[in-house]
Amino acid sequence: MQAPATTIKMPRLRLSAGAMYRLGVASRGVAAIVGGYVLAALVTMLLSVSLPMARSEAVMTATLLSFTIYTCAVLWVFATGSALRAWLGLLIPSVVIAAILQWMGALSWSLA
């Protein structure tokens, strides 16, 4: 929308370096806790349906490993250069795995 010329020009929203840092940390926190969980859950699904062993054994193995995957995801989120990279690094593999699961007909949205 075009602002009427008479209004005082709004200063562009500029965050201080400190605020940017805080936002980055908060964003990474959400990425680590939520994004990390989603990625770990998806990897667990993929392993559960694809490991070459009895079905219950595959589920058991995958679920045992899930916390390791989660931990690695969290470490990566905080180790990488920027919050954006952290998000992309979680989202891209998540989308790829979700697509494979969808193609296999094994994607389930109910996590519980």
Added chain:
Amino acid sequence: MKEGFRQSMAWLHTWSGLLVCWVLLLVFCGGTASYYRSEITLWMQPELHAAAANPVSSEIAASAAQAAMTERAAGATRWFITLPDERNPATQLGWSKPSKPGEKKKGRRGNFHSEQADPATGEVLSKPRETRGGEFLYRLHFDLHYMSAIWARWIVGFCAMFMLVSIISGIITHKRIFKDLFTFRPKKGQRSWLDAHNVTAVLALPFHLMITYTGLVTLMFLYMPSGATAAYQGDKDAFFSEAFPRAEERKAAGVAAPLTAFAPLVRQAEAKWGGKVERISVNAPGDANATISLSRASGRDMSTRQPSMDFDGVTGKLLSSNGEVVPGAAATQGVMIGLHVAHFGAPLLRALFFLCGLAGCAMVATGALLWAVKTRQKQAKALAAGKRASFGLRLVEALNIGAIAGIPIAFGAYFWANRLLPVVMEERPKEEIACFFGAWALAAIVAQLRPTRAMWRIELTAGAILLAGLPVLNVFTTDSHLGVTLFLGRGPVPVAAFDLVVLSLGLLLAYAAYKLKPLPSKAKKAAPAAPAAATNSNTTLPGAA
């Protein structure tokens, strides 16, 4: 983050640890105490101390239990019998009765009755005072209290995940793990706390890592159900019956038939397993379709998954046996849970687990203190100029007092309440637990009001008096105090051991409080709230509860 890899991991270690450390400390303290769950329960029921703990064979105990149940549990739909072992001298009898028509449903355990019986005769043991005993501390460490268990388990799991991340990032941060194991520089303020944190963390590192991961594994299908959902198209029951196979339940026929004797079945099962029978459960006792299930006592191997055998309740014919061959991944899970609960532990190993648990408490506590000391150091200039400590620092310091010095007070109050509340009392267990949380809430609130060095001393002293005072209290309230158990050598060993352990923990707290003696008046103005900067105490100082 913006700096190098190691720095970002150090940052992650600090914050993932700090944010949940107070909950973790409670979980660690409760979990550590749970290694002696039965012993604590025994201590809290002095009426049972005198019960002759003459060990009898499983066959005799099973026969006695059967006679007792036939007499007392007529008309029950299910029987549950737990045979005695080295740590639980009494036979546990339990049964559930069908709810009478028209009767209001009393919840899941509403129609469940239980009692403790003499293993040799099956007679009811003199009814002990009601208490949740060690069971409360065990439940506390994953179900918390005053909230729904599911929520609590999610909270504890969330904190455990933080802990796992904190441990791994802590290891990455560490350059010289081996060297730090032998490094302790006392009386150097922040340095000393860092060393103490390193020593308690690194010394028992395999334990900390194991206990955190296996803790998550115990509830892994709650935390991470996606695998089972995906592989079984949402049919979780199908997964559980495949992963944890059990005999099919038979419906009661409605025709009365006498129950076969337990003893030969127990003999048969023990001969097959080469291990003792621990639990006997009977479905539809007295019915033509009754089923008797026996399961092996844990402790013969590391796994919590123990085989079971099902017999026809009338003929005694073996119907099925389960769980003798467990596939690899399932066995791995069983062993991981087994490692967490350590039922296999012989006394010495159990003691080692307990000590590692204490080291875990100390690790969490020193970590929390380290943050406060470091942050106070950073604000030293502002503080010297008369400014007040930042909100975060004040909050953390107060929470540290409330948790590190407060939890021992809560434990102490719980045990004191057990001895001092009237023996016969409505809702006695509830009142004991109320004392636990009441004392803790008081300690935590007072700490929030005045998070000072003096407060550390007051609360540590209170904890010391409460814990070290227990053996003394025992002299006045029971006949199985140290004077009898230790000097005359009579009475249950676990009770004596409990007294000695709380006594030493109390003395440790007293030592910590002593180390916090008031600073000389010159330094008083700049006195730090954390007990750290000037004087210092040893590694085990705060978290030992």
